[in-house]
Amino acid sequence: MSERESMDYDVVVVGAGPAGLATAIRIKQLAQENQQDISVCVLEKGSEVGAHILSGAVMDPRALTELIPDWKEKGAPLHTSVTEDTFLFLTENKAYKTPHSLLPDCFKNEGNYVVRLGHVVRWLGEQAEHLGVEIFPGFAATEIIYDENGAVKGIATGDMGVNRDGSYSAHYQQGMELHAKYTIFAEGSRGQLGRELIEKYHLDEGKDLQSYGIGIKEMWEIDPAQSKPGLVIHSAGWPLKSDTYGGAFLYHLEGNLVVVGMIVGLDYANPWLSPFEEFQRYKTHPSIKPYFEGGKRIAYGARAITAGGLLSLPKTVFPGGILVGCDAGFLNASRIKGSHAAIKSGQLAAEAIVEALKQNRSRDELLSFVETFQSSWLYEELNKARNFKQWFKKGLVVGTVMTGIEQKVFKGKMPWTIHRQKPDYACLQPAAQMPKIDYPKPDGVLTFDRLSSVFLSNTNHEENQPVHLTLKDPMIPVKVNLAVYAGPEQRYCPAGVYEFIKDEHGEDKLQINAQNCVHCKTCDIKDPSQNIIWIAPQGGEGPVYNGM
Structure with a gap:
């Protein structure tokens, strides 16, 4: 295989969500103020900016107002x-x-x-491009490039046009390398590359489990x-x-x-x-x-x-880059909000990067980001909410009462901290020990099935490409998940990707309908054997949400 082509930037941002675009916008704003020339590119795996964005969403405009004070005049879609x-x-x-x-x-x-939020993100993308940010939708960052010192050098995009058997189709296009002085990872929750970085640099050491x-x-x-x-x-x-x-x-x-x-x-x-x-x-x-x-x-x-909050937040900096937004875990579960936190984390990352570039630094640890975060209103907000998820894990009544006491009586400045030490997947109990739940059939008017739902998400994947939902051991789904847990992947997946069927010999087997995948990453998180690994498919594939 020929050597991949490469392009050099000062900053590469992976993910065109609120955090990634806020990072890019703030870098360009500061570059203009300082009369610096800083090249920034943003990669987005969705077919267009906002295609993969999904959130509630009630938005606190505080961080947006800091980033773009005249957002109303500029037509931001907060109506x-x-x-x-x-x-x-x-x-x-x-x-x-x-x-x-x-x-x-x-x-x-x-x-x-x-x-x-998809419309807000699309608008943020337009603001970034007006400032000179290069945005490349339809390109999935699938590999981290490290330099000889072990620092992040940049990323590589995935090859496109590869057939399921590994051969190249007529549309084959080799991925590219994008090199940078600093690389920002803003992939959203359970990011493929973010997960790799947390493991490689032990960023979650001493933290509560996410x-x-x-x-x-x-x-x-x-x-x-x-x-x-x-x-x-x-x-x-x-x-x-x-x-x-x-x-x-x-x-x-x-x-x-x-x-x-x-x-x-x-x-x-x-x-x-x-x-x-x-x-x-x-x-x-x-x-x-x-x-x-x-x-x-x-x-x-x-x-x-x-949703782990401040106690589960990993170390966010490492040689050559920063984790921002939900890739790190800045969401405030108690407020049911994350976009303001994502934008703020991106702003703080940008300020650390611009200061480093001013000093002709590159690929070091941007520790100033950690310091400014810890003195920011975002840290204060997340610290107030640090026990929220842990209280509700003790039940609805306890969670309601204790959250009320913490927030109303102590104003978030409580003298206790509750830690979490069990991963989500390990909480699942054997099916034989738990009550079976019989759900009513959908009526097609108010309630629906998975397949008609996925149709409305405009999800599409090339059928002949390699399956992007990979199994470490293909025997585990039947031997463990089906036998012990009654095949929970059939139920926790919201898109009908996983189903157990009988093969020609009447034996159970797991069928993966990867075309249905809406990229929610639930399987990667909840699989009780941690046997399913989600990786990005070809760039541009997946759901196309219209302002979700």
Whole structure:
């Protein structure tokens, strides 16, 4: 094979989400102020900027205002300010509204906006390009390049046009190397390269184990009579059991649009549980169902979120680069928000990089990023919320009471810290020891199956390419996962990628329908044997979310 072509930049950013684009924008802003010439490129595995972005989302504009103070004048798509906050505790047939005066500040949304984050990210991409950032959508960064000293030298994009048997098709195109003085990793939750960096440089040493959730979301066009732009509803309780971390949301946008979703912590114990089916059941609650009557579902998606918070945040710097956004885990689970934290982490990364380049440094550890983060409002915010996930792991009642005490009484400055020492996948219990859950069949009107849902995500993968969902040991799915855990991958995957079928000899085997994959990474996180490894497919493939 011929040597790959390479290009040199001052800074390479992997991922055109809020964190990656904020990094690029702030670098260019500072370069202009300092009259520096800094070359920046951003790689995005999606077919276009925003194609793979999925979030709730209620957005705190604080970090955006710091980054682009005149965002309103520049037409940022933050159109729907929050007008009403509702927090419900659900039983199967009833809803109990929490008085606003009793809500902790983390659940209040005055001054925030209900947004379609994909549209916000697309707008951020336009701002970055106006500043001279080069953005390359449709190119997946699949390999880290290290220099002779063990520092990150840059990345390589994946080859395209490779057939499943390893041969090259007529459309074969070799990947390229992008070299940089500093490389920023902003891949989102459970990033393929971020995972490698954490392992190589032991960035999680001395930290709590990371914790994740899966977020599943739909967008509906509803009856105008039911539309209440700016209404934000969060709920806890039914349909999830009290020992299962999670909750649901329903946000009203402009244009008679509603987004509805559920987050389920991936530390759940019962292998019979299906986050997808739990979400479908949520919509049937008497307090939720009326919003959808006469409406039409128009979009669907799913994504893992990094929810461990400050205690699980790895060391974010290493020779030659920084982890930002959800690739590191800056999300504030207590506020159900991450985009403001992602943008802020990108800004801080940019400031550390520009200062280093001013001093003619390259590929060292940008320790100033750690220092400025620890003195920032973002650190203070995450520190206040450091026990949130741990309390709710003790059950809904304990979590609710203790979060209220911490946030209302102690204002987040509590004298205790609760640590987490068990990974999500190890929480799963053998199927024989857990109650089986029988879910109702979808009605095709309010509740749906996986395949019709994936269709709405506009997901596409070239069928003849190598499967991007890889198994360390192909025997484990049947011998362990099916035998012990009743094949949980059939249920935790929100896209119907995994199914157990009988082969020609009547033996069980796992079939991987990789074409359905929406890149949520849940399998990589929750597989009880840690046998499934998600790697990026050819650039440009996967879902194409329209402003999710």
